[in-house]
Amino acid sequence: MNAKTVDPHTLGTGQRPALPPKETQLKILYFMKVVRELENRIERKLYRQGKIVGGVYVGRGQEAIAVGSCIDLRADDVVCPSHRDMGAFLIRGMSLRTIIAQYMGKKTGATKGKDSNMHMGSLEHNLVAFISMLGDSIPVAAGIGLSFKMRGQDRVVVCSFGDGATSRGDWHEGLNMASVMKCPVVFVCNNNQYAYSTPLERQMAVENVADRAPAYGMPGEIVDGNDVLAVWDASQRAITYARGGHGPSLIECKTFRMTGHSAHDDAGYVPQELFDYWETRDPIRRLERTLIQQNALTDAGIAEMQKGIHQEIDEAIAIAEKDPYPDPEDCLRDVYFEE
Amino acid sequence: MALTTYVDAIRQGISEEMERDDNVFVLGEDVGIYGGAFKVTHGLLEKFGETRVIDTPISESAIIGAAIGAAMMGLRPIAEMQFADFISCAFDQITNFAAKCRYRWGAGIPIVVRAPSGGGIHGGPFHSQNPEMHFVHTPGLKVVCPSTAYDAKGLLKAAIRDADPVIYFEHKYLYRRIKEELPTGDFVVPIGKAALRRKGSDISVITYGAMVYVALDAAKELEKEGIDIEVLDLRSLLPFDREAVLETVKRTNKVILLHEDTRIGGFAGELAAVISEEAFDYLDGPIRRITAPDTPVPFSPPMEEYFLPQVSDVLRVARELHAY
Numbered sequence A: 001m002n003a004k005t006v007d008p009h010t011l012g013t014g015q016r017p018a019l020p021p022k023e024t025q026l027k028i029l030y031f032m033k034v035v036r037e038l039e040n041r042i043e044r045k046l047y048r049q050g051k052i053v054g055g056v057y058v059g060r061g062q063e064a065i066a067v068g069s070c071i072d073l074r075a076d077d078v079v080c081p082s083h084r085d086m087g088a089f090l091i092r093g094m095s096l097r098t099i100i101a102q103y104m105g106k107k108t109g110a111t112k113g114k115d116s117n118m119h120m121g122s123l124e125h126n127l128v129a130f131i132s133m134l135g136d137s138i139p140v141a142a143g144i145g146l147s148f149k150m151r152g153q154d155r156v157v158v159c160s161f162g163d164g165a166t167s168r169g170d171w172h173e174g175l176n177m178a179s180v181m182k183c184p185v186v187f188v189c190n191n192n193q194y195a196y197s198t199p200l201e202r203q204m205a206v207e208n209v210a211d212r213a214p215a216y217g218m219p220g221e222i223v224d225g226n227d228v229l230a231v232w233d234a235s236q237r238a239i240t241y242a243r244g245g246h247g248p249s250l251i252e253c254k255t256f257r258m259t260g261h262s263a264h265d266d267a268g269y270v271p272q273e274l275f276d277y278w279e280t281r282d283p284i285r286r287l288e289r290t291l292i293q294q295n296a297l298t299d300a301g302i303a304e305m306q307k308g309i310h311q312e313i314d315e316a317i318a319i320a321e322k323d324p325y326p327d328p329e330d331c332l333r334d335v336y337f338e339e
Numbered sequence B: 001m002a003l004t005t006y007v008d009a010i011r012q013g014i015s016e017e018m019e020r021d022d023n024v025f026v027l028g029e030d031v032g033i034y035g036g037a038f039k040v041t042h043g044l045l046e047k048f049g050e051t052r053v054i055d056t057p058i059s060e061s062a063i064i065g066a067a068i069g070a071a072m073m074g075l076r077p078i079a080e081m082q083f084a085d086f087i088s089c090a091f092d093q094i095t096n097f098a099a100k101c102r103y104r105w106g107a108g109i110p111i112v113v114r115a116p117s118g119g120g121i122h123g124g125p126f127h128s129q130n131p132e133m134h135f136v137h138t139p140g141l142k143v144v145c146p147s148t149a150y151d152a153k154g155l156l157k158a159a160i161r162d163a164d165p166v167i168y169f170e171h172k173y174l175y176r177r178i179k180e181e182l183p184t185g186d187f188v189v190p191i192g193k194a195a196l197r198r199k200g201s202d203i204s205v206i207t208y209g210a211m212v213y214v215a216l217d218a219a220k221e222l223e224k225e226g227i228d229i230e231v232l233d234l235r236s237l238l239p240f241d242r243e244a245v246l247e248t249v250k251r252t253n254k255v256i257l258l259h260e261d262t263r264i265g266g267f268a269g270e271l272a273a274v275i276s277e278e279a280f281d282y283l284d285g286p287i288r289r290i291t292a293p294d295t296p297v298p299f300s301p302p303m304e305e306y307f308l309p310q311v312s313d314v315l316r317v318a319r320e321l322h323a324y
Helices: A022-046 A063-070 A086-091 A096-103 A137-150 A169-180 A209-216 A228-243 A272-279 A283-293 A299-322 A328-332 B006-020 B044-048 B060-072 B084-098 B101-105 B132-136 B149-161 B211-224 B242-252 B267-278 B301-307 B311-323
Strands: A078-080 A157-162 A185-191 A220-224 A249-254 B024-028 B053-055 B076-080 B112-117 B142-144 B166-171 B195-198 B203-207 B229-233 B236-238 B255-262 B288-292
Touching: A022 A063, A022 A086, A022 A096, A022 A228, A022 A283, A022 A299, A063 A086, A063 A157, A063 A185, A063 A228, A063 A249, A063 A283, A078 A137, A086 A096, A096 A299, A137 A157, A137 A169, A137 A185, A137 B060, A137 B084, A157 A228, A169 A185, A169 A209, A169 B060, A185 A209, A185 A228, A209 A220, A209 A249, A220 A228, A228 A249, A228 A283, A283 A299, B006 B024, B006 B044, B006 B149, B006 B166, B024 B044, B024 B060, B044 B053, B060 B076, B060 B084, B084 B112, B084 B132, B084 B166, B112 B149, B132 B142, B132 B166, B132 B236, B132 B267, B142 B149, B149 B166, B195 B211, B203 B211, B203 B242, B203 B311, B211 B229, B211 B255, B211 B311, B229 B242, B242 B255, B242 B267, B255 B267, B255 B311, B267 B288, B288 B311
Parallel strands: A078 A157, A157 A185, A185 A249, A220 A249, B024 B053, B024 B076, B076 B112, B112 B166, B142 B166, B203 B229, B203 B255, B255 B288
Antiparallel strands: B142 B236, B195 B229
């Protein structure tokens, strides 16, 4: 249980946390709440109703990480999300209907039924679809960053992954190459302390993922991944660092997976007290409390926001449910470029 | 008349494409200042600078991953595997990431992976392999195996201009042994088209890569015995020229499938299936395979010679088939 916040001040001023403007904070809250509600519907309703095809992997409790790191990216920046980063897809502009249709295997889904759940990508939205071999996106992100550097563009890549992915060779090859080539990439670790059933101490012998950053010659920073404003602050500094041509950096967001690995996993191997502890650190309620304390939001305002989100998701589900499945022979299309 | 070697033809192809299109660049181990382990990229660093000729860490998986990322953003990377054998380290990035992006979410990955392959150079188990079938069995990839300097250049250009990932197997044995006069202007060899290297009426030998020369040498010998061999060079394995394969079989009615790769799961098996499915009535004898045995590539010269299909193997099988 490593929720401590350590700032080695390697990414900027060291005066933290800097705070985003109020309207950004409200936007952050909105996206976190959409993610929570959307994933609740997918996992607890649609999945149980048999309307979801395949597995469901949600990021309950981890919403702050994708939202905090992606909210202030430019449209021409690129995001390589992982499987608990729903916020990234929404912030980049992928529609709720496209996402829900994707989970239902519909033709209107992000992959037109070719791939499942979070395996969504869209060049139009500068979103790269990850694959099940976690960690494979790391060198890909390095290459995207390399292309920006080669063309003299000041774009950046935000690439995220879990603690488990950091055991893959590709993770190490990718971080090393990105650093050697000074690629403008912000590596964001969702350290939720479990990779499927395997706890962190059986995943790695160092205490922190960020401890590895110096070995690759890049700054590393640990933040409280359940404090979205801290995630935002570290991300902004890392993005500025990358955009300024200084190269990649690694942000480790300490968080906790408030579910099993997937909808079929009851997480019986996770001690209940861990869930209880992390429940008190819920990132959405924390931001709500902060905003209420600052008189930026009222309970009524929160309820209204929640109601609007419910409605948006209801509408999207209704459309996606009516959307068609792909034609069976569509499976033969798009293997190669078609004129 | 200036003759161009196979290795120089590859280099010319890279250089001309880099001149034609600013998006084309080279990355790999020792490709820059050293000019590549086989000097394929010799001189390119001086000509195009280190932004476009990039020496990488020894990280095959990251080399391909980075190429994928750059390609996604519109660049045209040519990634060198120092030896085709090392491509196994990048297998996941090639077969799971590059090959499936277009299918999954419409992102074309126009990368070329250059893989110096093949035996006959006493390289042993890790510097001699022919790993083409791993990739032929991966939908979404294209696989080419040029045998001439002309094809080496023309297929490389086609691969660079292709919208999908192409694995380009260049045979190390041919680098400096094969030369020919090349046209001066720009030319492309289309992926998926075979070339008839020798017209004959008795037996078709269908092959690719360095084995084309084994087939042609055997054909010369067999001509003296009155056996007229046709040699079809596939040039591309994925996609392969189905029509050319069926045409040659229908013309000669007897076929030998020859490759340097090992036997089980080798390309000859697929060809045999296609021929028996689609040209069974034209066959006047059994489909015969000549391949390496199912072992790793051995190091010591007597063993390596035994391992690699030889002219004498083609002579023996052709005589048997002719008499059938």
